[in-house]
Amino acid sequence: MKNKPDVLIVGAGAIGSFYGAILKKAGCRVSTVLRSDYEMVKAQGVRITSPLGDLSYQPDQVYRDGEVPSEAPDFLILCVKVLPGVDRVKLVAPWMGEKTCLVLIENGLGIEKELADAYPSNPLISCLAFIAVSRAESGVIEHKAHGKLVMGQYPEGINDNCRVLSKLFQQGGININLTEKVVGERWRKCLWNTPFNPLSVIADGADTRTILETPGGEALIRAMMQEVVDVAAAEGHPMKQELIDKNIAGTRKMPAYRNSMALDYLSGRPIEREAVLGNVVAIAEHHGIAVPHLNTVLVALKMRAELEAGHRINGDEGIS
Amino acid sequence: MKNKPDVLIVGAGAIGSFYGAILKKAGCRVSTVLRSDYEMVKAQGVRITSPLGDLSYQPDQVYRDGEVPSEAPDFLILCVKVLPGVDRVKLVAPWMGEKTCLVLIENGLGIEKELADAYPSNPLISCLAFIAVSRAESGVIEHKAHGKLVMGQYPEGINDNCRVLSKLFQQGGININLTEKVVGERWRKCLWNTPFNPLSVIADGADTRTILETPGGEALIRAMMQEVVDVAAAEGHPMKQELIDKNIAGTRKMPAYRNSMALDYLSGRPIEREAVLGNVVAIAEHHGIAVPHLNTVLVALKMRAELEAGHRINGDEGIS
Numbered sequence: 001m002k003n004k005p006d007v008l009i010v011g012a013g014a015i016g017s018f019y020g021a022i023l024k025k026a027g028c029r030v031s032t033v034l035r036s037d038y039e040m041v042k043a044q045g046v047r048i049t050s051p052l053g054d055l056s057y058q059p060d061q062v063y064r065d066g067e068v069p070s071e072a073p074d075f076l077i078l079c080v081k082v083l084p085g086v087d088r089v090k091l092v093a094p095w096m097g098e099k100t101c102l103v104l105i106e107n108g109l110g111i112e113k114e115l116a117d118a119y120p121s122n123p124l125i126s127c128l129a130f131i132a133v134s135r136a137e138s139g140v141i142e143h144k145a146h147g148k149l150v151m152g153q154y155p156e157g158i159n160d161n162c163r164v165l166s167k168l169f170q171q172g173g174i175n176i177n178l179t180e181k182v183v184g185e186r187w188r189k190c191l192w193n194t195p196f197n198p199l200s201v202i203a204d205g206a207d208t209r210t211i212l213e214t215p216g217g218e219a220l221i222r223a224m225m226q227e228v229v230d231v232a233a234a235e236g237h238p239m240k241q242e243l244i245d246k247n248i249a250g251t252r253k254m255p256a257y258r259n260s261m262a263l264d265y266l267s268g269r270p271i272e273r274e275a276v277l278g279n280v281v282a283i284a285e286h287h288g289i290a291v292p293h294l295n296t297v298l299v300a301l302k303m304r305a306e307l308e309a310g311h312r313i314n315g316d317e318g319i320s
Numbered sequence: 321m322k323n324k325p326d327v328l329i330v331g332a333g334a335i336g337s338f339y340g341a342i343l344k345k346a347g348c349r350v351s352t353v354l355r356s357d358y359e360m361v362k363a364q365g366v367r368i369t370s371p372l373g374d375l376s377y378q379p380d381q382v383y384r385d386g387e388v389p390s391e392a393p394d395f396l397i398l399c400v401k402v403l404p405g406v407d408r409v410k411l412v413a414p415w416m417g418e419k420t421c422l423v424l425i426e427n428g429l430g431i432e433k434e435l436a437d438a439y440p441s442n443p444l445i446s447c448l449a450f451i452a453v454s455r456a457e458s459g460v461i462e463h464k465a466h467g468k469l470v471m472g473q474y475p476e477g478i479n480d481n482c483r484v485l486s487k488l489f490q491q492g493g494i495n496i497n498l499t500e501k502v503v504g505e506r507w508r509k510c511l512w513n514t515p516f517n518p519l520s521v522i523a524d525g526a527d528t529r530t531i532l533e534t535p536g537g538e539a540l541i542r543a544m545m546q547e548v549v550d551v552a553a554a555e556g557h558p559m560k561q562e563l564i565d566k567n568i569a570g571t572r573k574m575p576a577y578r579n580s581m582a583l584d585y586l587s588g589r590p591i592e593r594e595a596v597l598g599n600v601v602a603i604a605e606h607h608g609i610a611v612p613h614l615n616t617v618l619v620a621l622k623m624r625a626e627l628e629a630g631h632r633i634n635g636d637e638g639i640s
Contacts, residue, residue: 202522203623214626216619223612292543292612299536300617303523306534 005074014135016079017046021055022172031061038064040139050143052173072097079105082275089118101161108275112154123161126154126182128189148175152182187232192247195224197261198277198297205266209256227291234287325394334455336399337366341375342492351381358384360459370463372493392417399425402595409438421481425449428595432474443481446474446502448509468495472502507552512567515544517581518597518617525586529576547611554607593621
């Protein structure tokens with residue numbers, strides 16, 4: 001591997017653009033693959049405001065779908081949302097070289113396997129981002145707080161690629177937790193996300209304080225968290241029971257905020273329902289574990305998706 | 321009791337106006353207590369289109385809150401929605417005579433007790449309406465289909481008041497099922513309403529077909545129905561297990577439609593959350609019966625109500 005590797009960000013939204021900026025700052029050659037912001041970024045780069053300072057940069061190359069670099073990148077960082085209509089295997093295919101290390105900075109559970117299966121000889125790094133960042137307008141990203149990455153080789157271990165990449169991120173000012181068990185870390189993150197995120201959507205975009213302070217709200221969150229703990233344990237990723245208390249207490253300490261799925265919902269953007277919730281319920285079913293609270297939320301979200309897909313009826317007769 | 325009794329409809333919305341028309345047709349003296357439609361109905365009566373013919377009528381008296389009739393009615397028919405902010409005991413107080421029979425045509429479970437407690441020496445009739453009727457505009461009601469009433473004395477039995485009133489409704493063209501066990505009948509109606517109605521709200525107003533045909537939808541409805549069956553049995557109102565199959569099959573046979581709570585939700589009107597769902601969950605808790613599916617929906621609805629009550633946060637920071 002070169003001392004300053006070539007990095008390609010596929011899906012350079014808020015998260016991808018931000019971590020690209022960090023690697024650029026660390027001296028990497030950073031290119032991006034863009035869709036809607038292609039023209040803007042090609043013309044004037046990415047502008048990023050951040051507590052870390054001005055992180056604005058001009059990617060070394062700006063690509064769009066269909067274009068291919070002359071040389072495959074050392075690291076291909078995939079930051080697209082994990083959505084049913086998005087074929088991530090196909091999305092990265094044109095850019096994958098023989099030795100390209102595929103890096104996922106994405107939410108959810110069970111999201112690595114299809115990529116690992118499709119590219120069995122490429123190293124695969126799985127990352128969890130703890131960050132508050134959003135796209136203000138085309139080519140303009142606002143990094144508000146945090147930024148830590150939890151990183152490990154998939155399905156487990158820490159390889160040289162992890163070490164190289166984590167050092168680069170650290171040089172750019174980002175905290176990195178290297179982990180031997182990144183799948184277990186995904187379960188720990190989902191302990192919070194799987195209850196809070198989807199529940200906030202069926203509760204019409206509710207913030208953390210509303211969720212916890214509504215009568216029965218904390219108890220419901222705890223029941224959903226317990227279901228996540230049970231499923232994780234069956235999958236070989238036991239979590240300490242007190243982690244539930246810690247998650248509740250930690251959330252209560254923070255000011256009220258809306259999670260990323262609530263914001264996606266309120267903005268009419270698609271939500272990562274399967275990655276964050278559906279896969280957990282499917283794994284529960286595989287193990288024969290009852291998850292009635294999670295399942296109720298999942299099915300309600302599926303009904304909403306059916307309606308959004310245009311399967312609404314025209315009649316409006318109500319029977320009392 | 322007079323041969324043609326005096327009837328007062330309190331809360332003459334779509335349902336109250338319709339059943340008032342039926343009793344008017346049967347020869348009763350029918351007066352109404354109105355709020356928003358007072359001026360319109362006072363000036364030009366109630367216009368009702370119906371498969372039963374033109375049911376339009378001029379109430380004998382049109383009252384509004386604060387006014388009191390010179391003579392108390394024989395039957396006071398209460399048709400307001402059962403909502404947390406609505407004090408039904410207070411609402412009927414000015415109109416209740418010593419011998420006035422109080423008649424409830426209202427949805428939900430556990431809705432009689434506070435009125436029975438407040439007026440212990442007045443006869444109390446509890447009714448369930450199976451009807452499709454709506455208010456098109458001020459003073460204009462559209463009766464679309466059905467109309468059957470299930471009727472009994474509260475808490476149980478069939479008294480002379482039931483017999484008199486049921487005959488009058490039948491004369492007006494309405495089917496009546498007199499029942500010795502009206503509370504059990506409420507549970508039978510809630511077997512459908514308690515799952516379908518609140519679930520349709522968190523599923524953004526989903527119709528019956530969407531609810532049943534979404535993957536996992538029928539299974540979720542069946543799980544919620546099973547919880548209602550379990551709670552009803554603990555309350556001394558056992559239902560046959562096959563009633564669940566019958567409800568599902570019956571719903572599938574009908575064209576897709578939105579239930580009344582879904583319509584209320586979509587129109588921004590308040591929903592009868594506690595009467596239809598909250599009371600069932602409270603009774604379950606009283607008996608120590610787990611109702612995780614019902615409870616998840618209930619708490620999500622409470623969170624939505626918190627947001628609607630203006631407890632939204634201003635910040636919108638999302639943490640991924």
